[in-house]
Amino acid sequence: MDTGTHVVMGIAIGGLATLDPNVSGDPTMQSAVMIAAIIGSQAPDFDTVLKLKNNAVYIRNHRGITHSLPALLVWPVLLTAGITLFMPGVEWLTIFLWSLLAVVLHVFVDIFNAYGTQALRPISNRWIALGVINIFDPFIFFMHLGAIAMWAFGSHPGITFLLLYVVLALYYIWRIYEKQKVVKHARRLHPNATHIFVSPTIRWNQFHLVIRTPTTLYVAESRDNQINFFEKYSFDPIPDDPVINAARKDKNLAAFLSFSPTYRWEVEMKDDLTEVRFVDLRYRSKGHYPFVAIVQLDDNLNILSSYTGWVFSEETLQKKLNLEEQL
Structure with missing residues:
Protein backbone atom coordinates (compact mmCIF):
# COMPACT_ATOMS: atom_id res chain seq x y z
CA MET A 1 0.00 0.00 0.00
CA ILE A 176 -11.16 -11.19 -4.04
CA TYR A 177 -14.56 -12.28 -5.38
CA GLU A 178 -14.56 -9.45 -7.96
CA LYS A 179 -11.07 -10.35 -9.14
CA GLN A 180 -12.03 -13.99 -9.51
CA LYS A 181 -15.01 -12.95 -11.65
CA VAL A 182 -12.63 -11.11 -13.96
CA VAL A 183 -10.29 -14.11 -14.19
CA LYS A 184 -13.16 -16.49 -14.96
CA HIS A 185 -14.51 -14.13 -17.61
CA ALA A 186 -11.10 -13.87 -19.26
CA ARG A 187 -10.69 -17.64 -19.22
CA ARG A 188 -14.08 -18.11 -20.89
CA LEU A 189 -12.89 -15.86 -23.71
CA HIS A 190 -9.49 -17.56 -23.91
CA PRO A 191 -9.81 -21.12 -22.54
CA ASN A 192 -6.27 -21.91 -23.71
CA ALA A 193 -4.75 -19.12 -21.56
CA THR A 194 -1.71 -20.23 -19.60
CA HIS A 195 -1.55 -17.09 -17.42
CA ILE A 196 -3.98 -14.29 -16.60
CA PHE A 197 -2.36 -11.27 -14.96
CA VAL A 198 -4.76 -8.92 -13.18
CA SER A 199 -3.86 -5.46 -11.92
CA PRO A 200 -6.52 -3.55 -9.95
CA THR A 201 -6.99 0.16 -10.50
CA ILE A 202 -8.21 2.90 -8.19
CA ARG A 203 -11.73 2.25 -9.54
CA TRP A 204 -13.69 -0.72 -8.21
CA ASN A 205 -15.13 -1.59 -11.62
CA GLN A 206 -11.86 -1.52 -13.59
CA PHE A 207 -8.95 -3.98 -13.84
CA HIS A 208 -5.96 -4.10 -16.18
CA LEU A 209 -5.48 -7.49 -17.82
CA VAL A 210 -2.75 -9.36 -19.64
CA ILE A 211 -3.84 -12.73 -20.99
CA ARG A 212 -1.08 -15.06 -22.11
CA THR A 213 -1.75 -18.01 -24.41
CA PRO A 214 0.95 -20.33 -25.81
CA THR A 215 1.35 -18.00 -28.80
CA THR A 216 -0.10 -14.57 -27.94
CA LEU A 217 -0.17 -11.85 -25.30
CA TYR A 218 -3.46 -9.94 -25.10
CA VAL A 219 -3.57 -6.58 -23.33
CA ALA A 220 -7.07 -5.78 -22.14
CA GLU A 221 -9.21 -4.04 -19.56
CA SER A 222 -12.18 -5.27 -17.57
CA ARG A 223 -14.65 -2.46 -16.94
CA ASP A 224 -18.17 -2.98 -15.59
CA ASN A 225 -17.80 -6.74 -16.15
CA GLN A 226 -16.97 -6.21 -19.84
CA ILE A 227 -13.53 -7.05 -21.22
CA ASN A 228 -12.17 -4.68 -23.86
CA PHE A 229 -9.07 -5.72 -25.81
CA PHE A 230 -6.48 -3.11 -26.78
CA GLU A 231 -3.39 -4.75 -28.27
CA LYS A 232 -2.04 -8.21 -28.88
CA TYR A 233 1.57 -9.29 -29.26
CA SER A 234 3.28 -12.49 -30.21
CA PHE A 235 4.43 -14.38 -27.13
CA ASP A 236 8.13 -14.92 -27.77
CA PRO A 237 10.28 -16.39 -25.00
CA ILE A 238 13.64 -14.67 -24.58
CA PRO A 239 15.97 -16.27 -27.15
CA ASP A 240 19.52 -17.50 -26.70
CA ASP A 241 20.90 -14.70 -28.85
CA PRO A 242 24.28 -12.88 -28.58
CA VAL A 243 22.68 -9.41 -28.47
CA ILE A 244 20.05 -10.38 -25.89
CA ASN A 245 22.58 -12.29 -23.81
CA ALA A 246 24.89 -9.27 -23.73
CA ALA A 247 22.00 -7.00 -22.73
CA ARG A 248 20.94 -9.37 -19.93
CA LYS A 249 24.27 -8.78 -18.21
CA ASP A 250 23.15 -5.20 -17.52
CA LYS A 251 21.98 -4.54 -13.96
CA ASN A 252 18.92 -2.54 -15.04
CA LEU A 253 17.55 -5.24 -17.33
CA ALA A 254 18.37 -7.93 -14.76
CA ALA A 255 16.37 -6.00 -12.16
CA PHE A 256 13.43 -5.62 -14.55
CA LEU A 257 13.38 -9.34 -15.35
CA SER A 258 13.57 -10.26 -11.67
CA PHE A 259 10.35 -8.32 -11.08
CA SER A 260 8.19 -8.34 -14.21
CA PRO A 261 6.22 -11.54 -14.95
CA THR A 262 4.78 -10.49 -18.32
CA TYR A 263 6.44 -8.34 -20.97
CA ARG A 264 7.30 -8.03 -24.63
CA TRP A 265 10.78 -7.44 -25.96
CA GLU A 266 12.26 -6.06 -29.16
CA VAL A 267 15.68 -5.41 -30.66
CA GLU A 268 16.16 -2.34 -32.86
CA MET A 269 19.25 -1.60 -34.93
CA LYS A 270 20.04 2.12 -35.04
CA ASP A 271 22.77 4.08 -36.81
CA ASP A 272 25.55 3.51 -34.32
CA LEU A 273 24.04 1.21 -31.71
CA THR A 274 21.66 -1.64 -30.97
CA GLU A 275 18.78 -1.08 -28.57
CA VAL A 276 17.15 -3.87 -26.59
CA ARG A 277 13.83 -2.88 -25.06
CA PHE A 278 11.61 -4.76 -22.59
CA VAL A 279 8.13 -3.42 -21.76
CA ASP A 280 5.98 -4.57 -18.85
CA LEU A 281 2.45 -5.04 -20.19
CA ARG A 282 0.59 -4.83 -16.86
CA TYR A 283 0.51 -1.06 -16.48
CA ARG A 284 -0.97 0.23 -19.72
CA SER A 285 -2.05 3.86 -19.25
CA LYS A 286 -3.59 5.97 -22.02
CA GLY A 287 -2.10 3.75 -24.69
CA HIS A 288 1.39 3.90 -23.13
CA TYR A 289 3.39 1.29 -21.21
CA PRO A 290 5.37 3.27 -18.64
CA PHE A 291 7.42 0.53 -16.94
CA VAL A 292 10.35 -0.38 -19.17
CA ALA A 293 13.95 -1.54 -19.35
CA ILE A 294 16.26 -0.33 -22.13
CA VAL A 295 19.82 -1.38 -22.92
CA GLN A 296 21.88 0.25 -25.66
CA LEU A 297 24.95 -1.59 -27.00
CA ASP A 298 27.70 -0.77 -29.48
CA ASP A 299 28.78 -2.92 -32.44
CA ASN A 300 30.98 -5.01 -30.15
CA LEU A 301 28.04 -5.61 -27.78
CA ASN A 302 29.50 -3.41 -25.07
CA ILE A 303 26.81 -1.72 -22.97
CA LEU A 304 26.70 2.02 -23.67
CA SER A 305 23.75 3.00 -21.46
CA SER A 306 20.70 1.51 -19.83
CA TYR A 307 17.65 2.39 -17.79
CA THR A 308 14.78 0.75 -15.97
CA GLY A 309 11.84 2.40 -14.27
CA TRP A 310 8.72 4.41 -14.96
CA VAL A 311 8.69 6.85 -17.87
CA PHE A 312 5.65 8.36 -19.52
CA SER A 313 7.13 9.65 -22.76
CA GLU A 314 9.79 8.58 -25.25
CA GLU A 315 11.47 11.98 -24.93
CA THR A 316 11.94 11.53 -21.17
CA LEU A 317 13.29 8.03 -21.70
CA GLN A 318 15.91 9.17 -24.20
CA LYS A 319 17.01 11.94 -21.81
CA LYS A 320 17.51 9.36 -19.05
CA LEU A 321 19.50 7.12 -21.39
CA ASN A 322 21.73 10.03 -22.43
CA LEU A 323 22.29 10.89 -18.79
CA GLU A 324 23.29 7.29 -18.00
CA GLU A 325 25.71 7.31 -20.93
CA GLN A 326 27.36 10.49 -19.66
CA LEU A 327 27.73 8.98 -16.19
Whole structure:
Protein backbone atom coordinates (compact mmCIF):
# COMPACT_ATOMS: atom_id res chain seq x y z
CA MET A 1 0.00 0.00 0.00
CA ASP A 2 1.00 3.65 -0.16
CA THR A 3 2.76 5.40 2.71
CA GLY A 4 -0.33 7.35 3.81
CA THR A 5 -2.40 4.19 4.19
CA HIS A 6 0.33 2.50 6.20
CA VAL A 7 0.44 5.53 8.52
CA VAL A 8 -3.31 5.47 9.24
CA MET A 9 -3.11 1.71 9.72
CA GLY A 10 -0.43 2.26 12.35
CA ILE A 11 -2.67 4.74 14.17
CA ALA A 12 -5.52 2.24 13.96
CA ILE A 13 -3.42 -0.50 15.54
CA GLY A 14 -2.38 1.91 18.29
CA GLY A 15 -6.06 2.63 18.94
CA LEU A 16 -6.97 -1.05 18.77
CA ALA A 17 -4.36 -1.72 21.46
CA THR A 18 -6.54 0.09 24.01
CA LEU A 19 -8.51 -3.17 24.19
CA ASP A 20 -5.41 -4.71 25.78
CA PRO A 21 -5.60 -4.45 29.63
CA ASN A 22 -1.82 -3.95 29.70
CA VAL A 23 -2.28 -0.79 27.61
CA SER A 24 -5.70 0.70 28.37
CA GLY A 25 -5.05 1.98 31.88
CA ASP A 26 -1.52 3.26 31.39
CA PRO A 27 -0.95 6.47 29.39
CA THR A 28 2.76 5.70 29.10
CA MET A 29 2.04 2.29 27.62
CA GLN A 30 -0.52 3.82 25.27
CA SER A 31 2.10 6.24 23.98
CA ALA A 32 4.73 3.51 23.67
CA VAL A 33 2.40 1.18 21.78
CA MET A 34 1.24 3.98 19.48
CA ILE A 35 4.87 4.80 18.60
CA ALA A 36 5.61 1.12 18.02
CA ALA A 37 2.51 0.67 15.86
CA ILE A 38 3.13 3.71 13.65
CA ILE A 39 6.82 2.98 13.12
CA GLY A 40 6.13 -0.74 12.73
CA SER A 41 3.56 -0.02 10.05
CA GLN A 42 6.26 1.85 8.09
CA ALA A 43 9.34 -0.24 8.88
CA PRO A 44 9.19 -2.75 5.99
CA ASP A 45 9.25 0.16 3.54
CA PHE A 46 12.46 1.61 4.95
CA ASP A 47 14.14 -0.02 1.94
CA THR A 48 12.73 2.86 -0.13
CA VAL A 49 16.03 4.58 0.69
CA LEU A 50 17.57 2.30 -1.96
CA LYS A 51 15.99 4.56 -4.57
CA LEU A 52 18.73 7.06 -3.74
CA LYS A 53 21.28 4.60 -5.15
CA ASN A 54 19.57 3.70 -8.44
CA ASN A 55 16.39 2.20 -9.86
CA ALA A 56 17.94 -1.21 -10.48
CA VAL A 57 18.86 -1.72 -6.83
CA TYR A 58 15.48 -0.39 -5.71
CA ILE A 59 13.41 -2.56 -8.07
CA ARG A 60 15.39 -5.71 -7.28
CA ASN A 61 15.23 -5.23 -3.50
CA HIS A 62 12.10 -3.21 -2.65
CA ARG A 63 9.56 -5.36 -0.78
CA GLY A 64 12.18 -8.09 -0.64
CA ILE A 65 14.18 -8.87 2.47
CA THR A 66 12.48 -6.11 4.49
CA HIS A 67 9.15 -7.90 3.94
CA SER A 68 10.56 -11.41 4.47
CA LEU A 69 9.77 -13.95 7.19
CA PRO A 70 12.87 -13.08 9.28
CA ALA A 71 12.03 -9.36 8.98
CA LEU A 72 8.66 -10.00 10.63
CA LEU A 73 10.62 -10.64 13.84
CA VAL A 74 13.62 -8.38 13.28
CA TRP A 75 11.58 -5.16 12.99
CA PRO A 76 9.58 -5.73 16.22
CA VAL A 77 12.75 -6.68 18.10
CA LEU A 78 14.50 -3.49 16.99
CA LEU A 79 11.45 -1.36 17.79
CA THR A 80 10.98 -2.94 21.20
CA ALA A 81 14.65 -2.47 22.06
CA GLY A 82 14.59 1.17 20.98
CA ILE A 83 11.37 2.05 22.79
CA THR A 84 12.32 0.33 26.05
CA LEU A 85 15.67 2.12 25.92
CA PHE A 86 14.05 5.55 25.76
CA MET A 87 10.97 4.68 27.81
CA PRO A 88 12.25 2.50 30.65
CA GLY A 89 9.61 0.72 32.69
CA VAL A 90 7.23 -0.10 29.83
CA GLU A 91 6.28 -3.74 29.39
CA TRP A 92 8.52 -4.99 26.59
CA LEU A 93 6.43 -8.04 25.66
CA THR A 94 3.34 -5.91 25.04
CA ILE A 95 5.36 -3.49 22.91
CA PHE A 96 6.80 -6.41 20.96
CA LEU A 97 3.43 -8.03 20.25
CA TRP A 98 1.71 -4.86 19.06
CA SER A 99 4.67 -3.84 16.89
CA LEU A 100 4.68 -7.38 15.49
CA LEU A 101 1.02 -6.97 14.55
CA ALA A 102 1.83 -3.67 12.80
CA VAL A 103 4.65 -5.22 10.75
CA VAL A 104 2.66 -8.35 9.87
CA LEU A 105 -0.33 -6.25 8.78
CA HIS A 106 1.91 -4.12 6.56
CA VAL A 107 3.31 -7.16 4.77
CA PHE A 108 -0.09 -8.85 4.61
CA VAL A 109 -1.86 -5.98 2.87
CA ASP A 110 1.03 -5.51 0.43
CA ILE A 111 0.51 -9.06 -0.80
CA PHE A 112 -2.87 -8.03 -2.20
CA ASN A 113 -1.37 -5.46 -4.61
CA ALA A 114 -0.26 -6.22 -8.17
CA TYR A 115 3.29 -5.26 -7.12
CA GLY A 116 3.37 -7.86 -4.34
CA THR A 117 6.19 -8.86 -1.98
CA GLN A 118 8.74 -11.61 -1.46
CA ALA A 119 7.04 -12.44 1.81
CA LEU A 120 8.20 -16.07 1.88
CA ARG A 121 11.92 -15.34 1.75
CA PRO A 122 14.17 -17.19 2.49
CA ILE A 123 11.93 -20.20 1.79
CA SER A 124 11.08 -18.84 -1.66
CA ASN A 125 12.09 -15.75 -3.64
CA ARG A 126 8.83 -15.85 -5.59
CA TRP A 127 6.87 -12.61 -5.74
CA ILE A 128 3.44 -12.99 -4.14
CA ALA A 129 1.07 -10.53 -5.79
CA LEU A 130 -2.64 -11.32 -5.59
CA GLY A 131 -3.75 -8.32 -7.68
CA VAL A 132 -6.84 -7.57 -5.60
CA ILE A 133 -6.27 -4.10 -4.12
CA ASN A 134 -4.71 -1.06 -5.79
CA ILE A 135 -1.56 0.47 -4.26
CA PHE A 136 -3.81 3.29 -3.06
CA ASP A 137 -7.37 2.29 -2.23
CA PRO A 138 -9.57 5.29 -1.35
CA PHE A 139 -12.08 3.13 0.54
CA ILE A 140 -9.43 1.70 2.87
CA PHE A 141 -7.73 5.06 3.41
CA PHE A 142 -10.85 7.12 4.05
CA MET A 143 -12.44 4.45 6.25
CA HIS A 144 -9.37 4.74 8.45
CA LEU A 145 -9.62 8.53 8.46
CA GLY A 146 -13.29 8.25 9.43
CA ALA A 147 -12.50 5.92 12.31
CA ILE A 148 -9.71 8.22 13.51
CA ALA A 149 -12.15 11.16 13.39
CA MET A 150 -14.69 9.19 15.44
CA TRP A 151 -11.97 8.55 18.02
CA ALA A 152 -11.16 12.26 18.10
CA PHE A 153 -14.83 13.02 18.79
CA GLY A 154 -14.99 10.62 21.71
CA SER A 155 -15.76 7.11 20.51
CA HIS A 156 -13.91 4.21 22.14
CA PRO A 157 -10.80 3.63 19.98
CA GLY A 158 -10.56 -0.11 20.57
CA ILE A 159 -14.16 -0.84 19.62
CA THR A 160 -14.09 1.67 16.74
CA PHE A 161 -11.04 0.16 15.09
CA LEU A 162 -12.17 -3.39 15.77
CA LEU A 163 -15.40 -2.67 13.86
CA LEU A 164 -13.36 -0.96 11.14
CA TYR A 165 -11.29 -4.08 10.56
CA VAL A 166 -14.36 -6.30 10.49
CA VAL A 167 -15.71 -4.08 7.69
CA LEU A 168 -12.35 -4.13 5.87
CA ALA A 169 -12.12 -7.91 6.14
CA LEU A 170 -15.48 -8.14 4.36
CA TYR A 171 -14.24 -5.58 1.82
CA TYR A 172 -11.19 -7.72 1.04
CA ILE A 173 -13.37 -10.80 0.61
CA TRP A 174 -15.56 -8.86 -1.83
CA ARG A 175 -12.52 -7.63 -3.80
CA ILE A 176 -11.16 -11.19 -4.04
CA TYR A 177 -14.56 -12.28 -5.38
CA GLU A 178 -14.56 -9.45 -7.96
CA LYS A 179 -11.07 -10.35 -9.14
CA GLN A 180 -12.03 -13.99 -9.51
CA LYS A 181 -15.01 -12.95 -11.65
CA VAL A 182 -12.63 -11.11 -13.96
CA VAL A 183 -10.29 -14.11 -14.19
CA LYS A 184 -13.16 -16.49 -14.96
CA HIS A 185 -14.51 -14.13 -17.61
CA ALA A 186 -11.10 -13.87 -19.26
CA ARG A 187 -10.69 -17.64 -19.22
CA ARG A 188 -14.08 -18.11 -20.89
CA LEU A 189 -12.89 -15.86 -23.71
CA HIS A 190 -9.49 -17.56 -23.91
CA PRO A 191 -9.81 -21.12 -22.54
CA ASN A 192 -6.27 -21.91 -23.71
CA ALA A 193 -4.75 -19.12 -21.56
CA THR A 194 -1.71 -20.23 -19.60
CA HIS A 195 -1.55 -17.09 -17.42
CA ILE A 196 -3.98 -14.29 -16.60
CA PHE A 197 -2.36 -11.27 -14.96
CA VAL A 198 -4.76 -8.92 -13.18
CA SER A 199 -3.86 -5.46 -11.92
CA PRO A 200 -6.52 -3.55 -9.95
CA THR A 201 -6.99 0.16 -10.50
CA ILE A 202 -8.21 2.90 -8.19
CA ARG A 203 -11.73 2.25 -9.54
CA TRP A 204 -13.69 -0.72 -8.21
CA ASN A 205 -15.13 -1.59 -11.62
CA GLN A 206 -11.86 -1.52 -13.59
CA PHE A 207 -8.95 -3.98 -13.84
CA HIS A 208 -5.96 -4.10 -16.18
CA LEU A 209 -5.48 -7.49 -17.82
CA VAL A 210 -2.75 -9.36 -19.64
CA ILE A 211 -3.84 -12.73 -20.99
CA ARG A 212 -1.08 -15.06 -22.11
CA THR A 213 -1.75 -18.01 -24.41
CA PRO A 214 0.95 -20.33 -25.81
CA THR A 215 1.35 -18.00 -28.80
CA THR A 216 -0.10 -14.57 -27.94
CA LEU A 217 -0.17 -11.85 -25.30
CA TYR A 218 -3.46 -9.94 -25.10
CA VAL A 219 -3.57 -6.58 -23.33
CA ALA A 220 -7.07 -5.78 -22.14
CA GLU A 221 -9.21 -4.04 -19.56
CA SER A 222 -12.18 -5.27 -17.57
CA ARG A 223 -14.65 -2.46 -16.94
CA ASP A 224 -18.17 -2.98 -15.59
CA ASN A 225 -17.80 -6.74 -16.15
CA GLN A 226 -16.97 -6.21 -19.84
CA ILE A 227 -13.53 -7.05 -21.22
CA ASN A 228 -12.17 -4.68 -23.86
CA PHE A 229 -9.07 -5.72 -25.81
CA PHE A 230 -6.48 -3.11 -26.78
CA GLU A 231 -3.39 -4.75 -28.27
CA LYS A 232 -2.04 -8.21 -28.88
CA TYR A 233 1.57 -9.29 -29.26
CA SER A 234 3.28 -12.49 -30.21
CA PHE A 235 4.43 -14.38 -27.13
CA ASP A 236 8.13 -14.92 -27.77
CA PRO A 237 10.28 -16.39 -25.00
CA ILE A 238 13.64 -14.67 -24.58
CA PRO A 239 15.97 -16.27 -27.15
CA ASP A 240 19.52 -17.50 -26.70
CA ASP A 241 20.90 -14.70 -28.85
CA PRO A 242 24.28 -12.88 -28.58
CA VAL A 243 22.68 -9.41 -28.47
CA ILE A 244 20.05 -10.38 -25.89
CA ASN A 245 22.58 -12.29 -23.81
CA ALA A 246 24.89 -9.27 -23.73
CA ALA A 247 22.00 -7.00 -22.73
CA ARG A 248 20.94 -9.37 -19.93
CA LYS A 249 24.27 -8.78 -18.21
CA ASP A 250 23.15 -5.20 -17.52
CA LYS A 251 21.98 -4.54 -13.96
CA ASN A 252 18.92 -2.54 -15.04
CA LEU A 253 17.55 -5.24 -17.33
CA ALA A 254 18.37 -7.93 -14.76
CA ALA A 255 16.37 -6.00 -12.16
CA PHE A 256 13.43 -5.62 -14.55
CA LEU A 257 13.38 -9.34 -15.35
CA SER A 258 13.57 -10.26 -11.67
CA PHE A 259 10.35 -8.32 -11.08
CA SER A 260 8.19 -8.34 -14.21
CA PRO A 261 6.22 -11.54 -14.95
CA THR A 262 4.78 -10.49 -18.32
CA TYR A 263 6.44 -8.34 -20.97
CA ARG A 264 7.30 -8.03 -24.63
CA TRP A 265 10.78 -7.44 -25.96
CA GLU A 266 12.26 -6.06 -29.16
CA VAL A 267 15.68 -5.41 -30.66
CA GLU A 268 16.16 -2.34 -32.86
CA MET A 269 19.25 -1.60 -34.93
CA LYS A 270 20.04 2.12 -35.04
CA ASP A 271 22.77 4.08 -36.81
CA ASP A 272 25.55 3.51 -34.32
CA LEU A 273 24.04 1.21 -31.71
CA THR A 274 21.66 -1.64 -30.97
CA GLU A 275 18.78 -1.08 -28.57
CA VAL A 276 17.15 -3.87 -26.59
CA ARG A 277 13.83 -2.88 -25.06
CA PHE A 278 11.61 -4.76 -22.59
CA VAL A 279 8.13 -3.42 -21.76
CA ASP A 280 5.98 -4.57 -18.85
CA LEU A 281 2.45 -5.04 -20.19
CA ARG A 282 0.59 -4.83 -16.86
CA TYR A 283 0.51 -1.06 -16.48
CA ARG A 284 -0.97 0.23 -19.72
CA SER A 285 -2.05 3.86 -19.25
CA LYS A 286 -3.59 5.97 -22.02
CA GLY A 287 -2.10 3.75 -24.69
CA HIS A 288 1.39 3.90 -23.13
CA TYR A 289 3.39 1.29 -21.21
CA PRO A 290 5.37 3.27 -18.64
CA PHE A 291 7.42 0.53 -16.94
CA VAL A 292 10.35 -0.38 -19.17
CA ALA A 293 13.95 -1.54 -19.35
CA ILE A 294 16.26 -0.33 -22.13
CA VAL A 295 19.82 -1.38 -22.92
CA GLN A 296 21.88 0.25 -25.66
CA LEU A 297 24.95 -1.59 -27.00
CA ASP A 298 27.70 -0.77 -29.48
CA ASP A 299 28.78 -2.92 -32.44
CA ASN A 300 30.98 -5.01 -30.15
CA LEU A 301 28.04 -5.61 -27.78
CA ASN A 302 29.50 -3.41 -25.07
CA ILE A 303 26.81 -1.72 -22.97
CA LEU A 304 26.70 2.02 -23.67
CA SER A 305 23.75 3.00 -21.46
CA SER A 306 20.70 1.51 -19.83
CA TYR A 307 17.65 2.39 -17.79
CA THR A 308 14.78 0.75 -15.97
CA GLY A 309 11.84 2.40 -14.27
CA TRP A 310 8.72 4.41 -14.96
CA VAL A 311 8.69 6.85 -17.87
CA PHE A 312 5.65 8.36 -19.52
CA SER A 313 7.13 9.65 -22.76
CA GLU A 314 9.79 8.58 -25.25
CA GLU A 315 11.47 11.98 -24.93
CA THR A 316 11.94 11.53 -21.17
CA LEU A 317 13.29 8.03 -21.70
CA GLN A 318 15.91 9.17 -24.20
CA LYS A 319 17.01 11.94 -21.81
CA LYS A 320 17.51 9.36 -19.05
CA LEU A 321 19.50 7.12 -21.39
CA ASN A 322 21.73 10.03 -22.43
CA LEU A 323 22.29 10.89 -18.79
CA GLU A 324 23.29 7.29 -18.00
CA GLU A 325 25.71 7.31 -20.93
CA GLN A 326 27.36 10.49 -19.66
CA LEU A 327 27.73 8.98 -16.19
